[in-house]
C-alpha cells in the first residue's frame with residue numbers, strides 16, 4: 204500500500220500537488236534592502252526543493268515598503284521584484300515542485316520600527332510576549348483601500364512570476380491578524396466590531412484576487428486561535444474559514460495568532476498546532492495544513508491516516524537538511 208504521504212492531492216481549483224508534504228514559509232533574510240531576491244535567495248529555494256515536499260512555500264514578502272518587518276525581507280511591492288520572483292518560482296518548478304508566494308503587511312508588528320508610519324486597525328499596541336512593539340496609528344478608510352490594492356497588486360505579481368498560488372498571511376500577529384482580532388481591532392465602522400466586520404478587509408482582498416488572478420490558487424495562513432486571553436477563538440476561526448472558502452480560498456494553512464508562531468509553553472511533542480487544524484479538516488472544500496515541530500515519518504503518517512489534516516508542513520526539520528529529510532521520508 205502506498206504511504207499516505209506520497210499520495211497526490213488535487214485542490215478545488217484543479218491544481219494537483221504530487222504529495223502531502225509542504226515546506227511552510229520561512230523568512231530567509233536573503234533579499235536586498237529594496238526587497239529584491241538575490242542569488243542567495245535563489246540558491247536557498249533550490250536547496251529547499253531537494254526536500255521531497257510537493258509544495259514549497261516562499262517566505263513572507265511585503266506588499267508595501269511601509270509594511271516590512273525586517274530590512275532584508277523579500278518584497279512583492281513593486282514590478283522591480285518580478286525578475287527575482289520569476290527566478291525563484293522557476294527554480295522550484297524546474298525541480299518538479301509547486302510553489303506559492305506568501306504576501307504580508309506587518310501593520311503594527313514592526314518589530315524593528317523600520318517604518319516611519321506604523322499603522323493598524325486601531326491605535327492599539329500589538330501584544331507580544333517577547334518584545335515591546337510600537338503603538339500604531341489607526342488607519343483611515345483611504346489606508347484600508349491602499350492596503351487592499353497593495354495585496355491585490357502583489358498577488359498579480361505572484362501570478363506574473365509564475366507561482367501556482369498566493370498565500371495571504373493572516374497569522375502570527377501580523378497586519379491581517381490585527382484586523383481579525385478583537386484585541387487589536389476595536390473600530391466602530393464597517394471594518395470593526397463584530398467578527399464579520401473584522402474579517403471584511405480580508406474577505407474583500409480574497410474576492411478581488413480571485414477576480415484579477417483566477418489562475419492562482421489562494422491559501423490563507425490563519426491563526427487557529429490567538430495566543431492571548433480575549434483574542435480570536437477556535438469558533439471565530441471556524442466561522443472565518445467558512446467565509447474564506449466561500450470567497451474562493453483553496454488551502455487553509457493553520458498556525459498561531461497574536462503571540463507568534465513559536466511552540467506554546469504548555470505543548471510538548473510533535474504537531475504542536477495540529478490540534479488547532481484538525482477541527483477545520485473536512486468542514487469545507489479547502490485542504491487543511493497542520494504544522495508545529497513535525498519531524499518523524501510515523502507522526503506524518505498518523506495525522507494523515509486519522510484525517511486530522513490533508514497536508515503536513517515541516518519547517519525547521521527540513522531547513523536543517525533538505526536532502527537528509529528527503530532520504531528519511533523515502534526510506535521509512
Ligand SMILES: Cc1cc2nc3c(=O)[nH]c(=O)nc-3n(C[C@H](O)[C@H](O)[C@H](O)COP(=O)(O)O)c2cc1C
Pocket residue numbers: 227228229230231262263305372375424458464494495496497516517518519520
Ligand atoms: C527561520 C524561520 C522563519 C519563518 N518565517 C516565516 C514566514 O515568513 N512566514 C510564516 O508564516 N511563518 C514563518 N515561520 C514559521 C514556520 O512557517 C512554521 O510555522 C514554524 O517554523 C513551525 O514549524 P516547524 O516546527 O516545523 O519549524 C518561520 C519559521 C522559521 C524557523
